[in-house]
Amino acid sequence: MTQVNRLKQGGRIDRSRPLKFVFNGQQYAGYGGDTLASALLANGVDIVNRSFKYSRPRGIVAAGAEEPNAVVQLGATEAAQVPNVRATQQALYQGLTARSTNGWPNVQRDLMGMVGKLSGTFMPPGFYYKTFMAPASLWMTYEKYIRKSAGLGRSPAEPDPDSYEHINQHCDVLIIGAGPAGLTAAVTAARNGARVIFCDEQEEMGGSLLDSRELIDDMPAAQWVDRILDELSSLSNVTLLPRTTANGYHDHNFVTLHERRTEHLGDSAPTGGRRQARARLHRVRASQVVLAAGAHERPLVYANNDVPGNLLAGAVSTYIRRYGVMPGQKLVLSVTNDHAYRTALDWQEAGCEVVAIADARANPKGELVEKAQSLGIRIIAQSAVIEAKGSNRVSAACVAKIDADSFSVVGRVEELACDTIASSGGYSPVIHLSSHTGTRPLWRDDILGFVPGEVKGLTATGGVRGVYPLHEVIRDAADAGVRATLAAGVKTHAEATTLPQVAARQDGEACALYQVPHRKPSMRAPKQFVDLQNDVTAAGIELATREGFESIEHIKRYTAMGFGTDQGKLGNINGMAIAARCLKRTIPEVGTTVFRPNYTPVTFGAIAGRHCRDLFDPERYTALHQWHVEQGAEFEDVGQWKRPWYFPRTVNGKKETMHEAVSRECLAVREHIGILDASTLGKIDIQGPDAREFLGRVYTNKWAKLDVGRVRYGLMCKDDGMLMDDGTTSCLGENHFLMTTTTGGAAGVMEWMELWHQTEWPELDVYFTSVTDHWATMTVTGPDARKLLAEITDIDLDKDQFKFMDWREGTVAGVPARVFRISFTGELSYEINVQANYAMHVWKTLFEHGEKYELTPYGTETMHVLRAEKGLIIVGQDTDGSVTPEDLGMQWAIGYDKPFTWIGKRALSRPDTRRADRKQFVGLKPKDAKVVLEEGAQIVLDPNQSIPMAMVGHVTSSYYSPTLGHGFALAVVKGGHQRMGETVYLPMVDGTVYEAEIVSPVFVDPKGERQHV
């Protein structure tokens, strides 16, 4: 394939670096410095896609982020698939492989086009609402079909081989956009010593200067760009970020930048050397932001303006001057302003024919107009292209005299043969980013566009605030650079701000034209496209207003204008202008829709960053983790902790099932001895003369008389009376306590206590410090626990000296230890606490001595079974934030007569907490001994009632008990405490109904004798 449209010379491409690429299965050639779009144009590829709704052939329209049609699926292999890439933004690399995203099964001729032609209006405006919203259940089916046929790209089906990352940045001044305004502002801020981050979304920095005809300091603008970039890259206070799109502008000058680091090099990051991230998400906190995003040229809306060969005027100049590509041979230009005349000059200089310029103004005058006239180019005043001819490529332009005020064609229509129509309806400042903050853009009649509203810490400069002539842009941007630098608290000095010399150009005034009138009314004229990506036409907007939609936000949703990845870059203003005309309002009265992040699509990898795979979330390990791993433990996630779930043994080459392992572990504890790593329990050291008083206020029970050496179980409520956490607290000294919390509740309880101390009771002298990680906790439990511990401790374990709910200190295996005689199993238990660095030594010593007792390690599942057999709750499993201690039947742990109204007490006398039919905590014994009820199963009193049944409670915990030989459950049941012995029913999804008896939640050793031995 030859590059038929490539100019012999010119452009910024590197002709010494030829590249091969594949588009829709066909091989083509391009050069280094090309975008995929410029390379496709160079190869004469007219049709790059099929349109979303009508399946019309579409070509390249723009040269940047605003491109609506050339949206492709990138990637040679399945794992490298990237959807929704704009060909205008994708640098060409060797072997690049892309496909049209729309246009299944192929862009030249496809199924949907036939459907569109046959049924006429396959998807009129409001189609989504009218057709797909009812019944909602069918949406999933429709959506699949629409996505497939409209082709909105697809995600890869294989894992992405690349890595991505976030990086946090801070600066005095963030400058967004590296056109003339951004470069001037950046160099101004940088020379004054500000910490500068300077980003631009394109492959090369320079923006409009890269294809400008103007001179700066007597040199071509592009040369001046190189000089400024050289200076900036030599400064240590400047971070230059090309290929980096500012995608979101969030609160308090927090801006997210998406940097594509290797996407110009290949499908995946280069391999071989050290691993590089394919993309980086910069999270920038900027003291000041200078927004120099420039403006997007606005196309004119005329009939068949979507036929390939219709382009933006500025894009044509960009392709000629920057990429050395001629998008056609014969040009008709339709304009409303002087600036667009440069396209005719560029076209003619490149040696091709400018058929005519249709200028909507009655009397165009200005330097560029005069230049065009002097070159003999035909200018047709007060006219516009009203219709393009051709189907797969423009073949002619219909030009006619128009009257914008009466919105009508007033002269005869002249058909001019051509292959390219370039249009310019003026410029729309790129206000997307400023709008992300929620500020209202402001309409300016003089520039016919919206400009950014006020945002604290934001300075807009250049095109984005409607300043277009180059000499004015540079003055404005230098001023913006100084103001932002000062606002960031950096001193400026005058000599740092020397303005480059630019000749002032005299431009004539532009005129307002959005939709070009046609001889036929919009509804009957050939389609006049407003939003090419979403296939929204002028007639569609007219229809929406006729159907009663007046708010631009409603019109947007009804027509899909500005939806999705497009975010209204090209069409929004034209759409609003058409709505305003139909509604007989002004554009500011109609307003604009809200732009939202992201400005252009961001790969999910960049959003996830390093938070994926084995770094997705922290995994917290106890000091004994290695032992658990080496013993083959299965792990359970408890919060961020990895806790051993159970320890399956392999017997005769066969690994135990979970049920077998848990049964064995349970029986070991009940019959001889087991050991649990309980290090994950939250531990808080409490010191101060008011520690005891404080405990009395945050716990429901009494603390006034707990002696040194004693331990007590406590319940913690919120002030609404609902249980929030539980645990034991030990009195270490008169002014010194050690509190334990649930594993998951540790951080919350700590913050809770600080909240009350700092906001309500600052007069109490007490300090809390987390010691969770400092101590490792090992629970030895079972009838043989005393015998084992006695072998390796100097603590007197005599049952009358060291009683249940006592704690003692001494050494265990030679390591200083605090030992707590508390029990979560109902068996004789000792919780051994040692400094975590020595935990492994103590643990291993316990096993050395424990072998003869068949010391059995057990995990959280066995712990759950054993505690449930004893009716001991787990906060968050048996409770859910709507359960009071009274609902749990734990009146024994409530200090009703404590002098201070502790947290949660007052709520216990509210009418709702006094209701007799509150759900209360009970045990459930299935009538069938083989049944283990499902946790979460709903409980009913009458299984024969009609659906929906009256549900009176649910199962909170349910296990098989190897000790009892049957299944058992814990549950909450309305008025359950008064229903002992009653039968309840549990209807399951499959129609089975289980029967169970309400019993006491304590199933094993109801008198609690075993833990006291």
Next chain:
Amino acid sequence: MSDVKEFDTRPAGNPSAESPLAWTFHRQGVLPRDANAGVRLREKSFLGHLILRGGAIILDEAVREVLGMALPARPNTLTLDESGERSIQWLSPDEWLVIVPGGEEFALESRLRKAMGQAHYSIINVSGGQTVFTLQGEKAREVLMKSTLYDVHTQAFPVGKGVSTVFAKSTVVLRRPNEDSWELVVRRSFADYCYRWLLDAAAEYGAIVER
């Protein structure tokens, strides 16, 4: 305030001790030793860590008397003794972190308690609960930028500064004891996660890990 239970958690004998990264190093086997590494990482294990809570004035007097160092009174600051082995860091208006060579912490706690007399304060030994990573090398700052929200630019984070902040999805105490190193005080249970994160973030620069 004598009604507090002092407890030396360090054994008198010499039982084997395991640092928070023991399992991590064991699992990794061979530690990274890249040529031209941009980052060097080292665990300073088994140090003595104390948390002091109380009023700044009385605590300042006590640490001057016992440690011969001033309490850093300004937020987010750190003071070190001449050897650089003992440090005190501001954590909050009534909370400081003291790090001393391993084995000194219990004697230090006892002497501080004596010096504090009957004032209201608390001292908590957390030596088993945290460890210190030292991060050095010309790319150390870049690795930190990928890991923490806090501004680690020299202007914003001079030597002698220390903050508690977010690190990846965890938290650390981050400090700059001298010109060429950063220290991360990491909670024991998060040490493996923070270590793996740091090495992953350093992949493009190359890393050396020293024990």
Next chain:
Amino acid sequence: MFHIYCPYCEEHREEEEFHPKGQAHIQRPVDPEACSDEAWGDYLFFRDNPRGIHHELWVHAVGCRKFFNITRHTVSYEILETYKMGEKPSITAADLSEKDKQAGVQAASGGWQTVGARPESEALNKEARA
């Protein structure tokens, strides 16, 4: 993502370091037993949701662990001040409504999200023409 000045750390920190804890200046009744059920319910469950100035309790959870207050504008999200526990806000809803009036800020009419509303645009255009 907010940037919040912690009055105890005396510098701005990123929002991830903080936890919001709801409306500020909610005081627990001194004698809960003497409260009517209604008064206790008010204390437990009822909070303001103003458009404009709001005083909020936050905690510097990943920093100094201190609680403090923020005066925040619920429309612009601007943080107007932060102040320590026990201190009073210097900016209240009463002050700002006056300032708002002077600046010509309109109250929400509800419903439409339309932006680029007329009064501001008109003023600006007058300026541009002059």
